[in-house]
Amino acid sequence: MGWNAEQRFESKDFVGQARQALANIVALVAEGGGKPEHITRLTWFVLDKQEYLSNLRELGEAYRSVIGKHFPAMTLVQVGALVEDEARLEIEATAVVPV
DSSP: OOOOTTSOOSOOSHHHHHHHHHHHHHHHHHHTTOOGGGEEEEEEEESOHHHHHHTHHHHHHHHHHHTOSOOOEEEEEEOSOOSSTTOSEEEEEEEOOOO
């Protein structure tokens, strides 16, 4: 989700929340000893497909600034609602960290 470690949304906009959600994923993978290149799948749950599409350039910049040039399998799903009312998106990730 696009909130910080204190479970507060610092950004109300789509790209800001996406950047934070990706940073959260990278931090969690790092806790397990992994790096962004160990992320194998991302599933994006968005409230508005058009909001995603209209922000592709900025979203790409945010993605590359956090993940780099690693592009795992990705799926985008438009949903009717998310658990947190302020959330614009949620991203589910799978990572395979070598032992």
